[in-house]
Amino acid sequence: MPADQRPGVRETLPASVRALREANPALHVLVRVNAGEELPDDDEAVVDAGPDSLLVPKVEEMLDAAGQGAARVELQLLVETPRGILNLPEIAAAGDRVVALMLGSLVNFGDLPALQRDAERARAFGCLGALCIHPTQVEVLNRAYSPKANSGAPRRSPIAVAWWTHRWPVVPCASSPARVAGSTPGDRQALDRVGVRLEGQYLAATATWSMNGSKSEAFTLAKALPPHNVLRASAKSPLR
C-alpha cells in the first residue's frame, strides 16, 4: 500500500476487522504490518483493531513473544533475510504465539515449473504451505502441498513453516562475504538485494539445519547486514 495512505487506513482498521467478522463470524482475521520504522505505528493501530493474528515481515530477531492476557494475538512471521535465517531457532522458539514461519523472498509468478520445483523441495523439508501472489500459482501449490501427493508423512515441526519461493539469481558463495562487508551502510537497497540473494543460496541448508537440529552452514556473513525488523514490543503492543 502507498505510504501516504497508511495513516488513514490505520484509523479505519478496527472498522474493517469488524466488517469482516460481521460478514463471516468464522473468519480468521489477520493484519499484515509493515517492517522497520512503520512497525510501531502499525502496531498501535492493531491494538485497537483486535485481529486474531499478525503477519509480520522481515523478522530478524524475536524478543519475548510469550504474551499474556487479552493481548495474546497469534503471530505469523516472515523470515526473509540472512540475519533472520541466522536467528531462526530463537525466532521459532519465542513462544506459543508464534504459529507459523514463512521463509524466503520473491516470486517470479510466471515461472510455474520453477515454482513447482521449489514447492516440492520445500515440502520435502517439511514446509506445510506457501504464499503466492497470482491465481495461476494456486493449482501448482495445492498439488505440491496436498497430503495425497506425498508418499510418506510430513515431518513434525513445532510450528507451521511455509516456504516463500525465491527466484533471485544466486551470488557465488566465495565472493559474497567480501561484497557484503564492503558495502556502505547508506547503500541499503544494494544490501537488501545482496541479502535476498544470499538468503536464496543458504535457505536450503538452513531449512535442513532447522529440521535436523544440526548446523550445517556458517552464517557469519549475515552479521554484516543491517537489521530489518527487530520486534521490540511497546507497553500496549500485541507483540508483548
Place this chain on the structure above:
Amino acid sequence: MKLWTGSAREAALCRRTQLLVTANKPAFLGEAAASGTDAVILDL
C-alpha cells in the same frame, strides 16, 4: 498409508487458505469474507 502425523493445529494451518486484501480497499472486504477463504489478511 498414514498421511499426517502432526498436531491438529498443524493440520488446520496446513489446510487453511488465507486471502490477502489491501486494507485501503474496503469495498473488497465483503467479497473476501464470502469467498470461502478461511482467513483474510488485511495488508497495511
